Amino acid sequence: MSVAVAAEQDRAPLFDGLREYARKNRIPFHIPGHKRGRGMDPEFRAFLGENALSIDLVNIAPVDDLHLPRGMIKEAQELAAQAFGAERTFFSVQGTSGAIMAMVLAAVGPGDKILIPRNAHKSVWTAVVLSGAQPVFMEPEIDPVRGVAHGVCLATVERTLEEHPDAKAVLVVNPTYFGVCADLRGIAEVVHRRGIPLLVDEAHGAHLYFHPALPCSAMAAGADAAATSMHKLGGSLIQSSILNLQGGRLSSDRVQAVLSMLTTTSTSYILLASLDAARRYLATWGEELLTRAIALAQRARREIGAIPGLECLGPEVIGDRSSSYDLDPTKLCVTVTGLGLSGIEVEVLLREEHGIEVELSDLYNILCLITPGDGEESVCRLVEALRAISREHYRKRPATPVVVKTPEVPPLAMSPRDAFYAPAEPVPLFESEGRIMAEFIMVYPPGIPLLLPGERITRGALDYIQEHLEAGLPVQGPEDPTLQTIRVVARA
Ligand SMILES: Cc1ncc(COP(=O)(O)O)c(C=O)c1O
Incomplete structure (x- = not known):
């Protein structure tokens, strides 16, 4: 970074501008009605503190407007674009879900084909329903030892594009939740050969831009758009995120318009300021x-890998599978099947006996994230807790043989949009085989769907759901939260 750029990145114009405005102590006759906390529950006011409440503002002229940025928000977004190597950066107060929906809806419309990994996040599928686009599934590489998906490889993208030369866009998830990165540069190249945009769900990769030892970021790889979760690993407040653009295959004005359509008109300035400050902290x-x-x-x-019954996903394991995969070392995916326990059982033991919360667990693994918010102490606590669990459980139960079942992909019988809007009826979940999901x-x-609207429900999919329910994993989504029934497309 040049001296001039470093000096620029040391600024936080939005955060500074909001504090400056708050210092003026203007008399507000506008929303929010709590008016710097004076009109709100006193206990909550005291808890949050005066500083936070003084910048809980609405888009009055002096503090700019996310929907038509011309002042301090524009400047903050420009500094973010410079830090992320993008041509334009948009702030999102609708999480990464909002950013993902905006890039998909800006790229494809009704009937357009878009290539998507079947294990994409629900926000991608929501965008498919809203846009009316026709999804073409790409199968991610499945890790047979851990039962997790490692992202779509270059050869799969190439083959699917050959089969669907009329595709209008390609979306990939990079890194995956577990930190695995594909050959994104290669993928960008093959997608661009077709003259179409590459969209990246980069929810788990905000930090990649700021360290040379980390895998390649979406912007560095040449992707056209990346929804990058600042609140997950970039240090901003929960719900704030960014959308980075470059390359001109997607119109930035169109993206701005779509993002604006999806965004509340009452944007949180606390969230926006946190994006500005987080960008400054990361850049400096x-x-x-x-x-x-x-x-x-x-x-x-290293230490977890030496604990009996545990194995920690490392670059060498990924390297064995394909030299084109890379691993974000800050994600610790610990496979616990050697203890004869499920991931969810270890999650509960860590919570109830050691006061530790993991990011997620599944049937075979737990996932722990190490970030700049960690120190020696938190990491030692985790390792010690895992040692204690191993001492107590290793060889007490027969080690679960690693029989990794991967979800069967049910056939798509209707477009997700048509199924979502079709007349539907509730049927008992486990009697729904053969019906079309609505x-x-x-x-x-x-947040990866087990069944999508439009998919014909198979016995395999129902068994997979049952297995997750029996393991106590958080299955959700249907209108009936008890999961007794699901909505399927009504028979004519
Ligand atoms: C891969 C992936 N994409 C998108 C999202 C959505 O991000 P957000 O929660 O910021 O809306 C998530 C959230 O967990 C995710 O894991």
């Missing part, structure tokens, strides 16, 4: 902070 201190986080994670990976059912986290 990110490399140093991440060097420490990577070292902590690598030590934890809603979503997923495990959250990670």
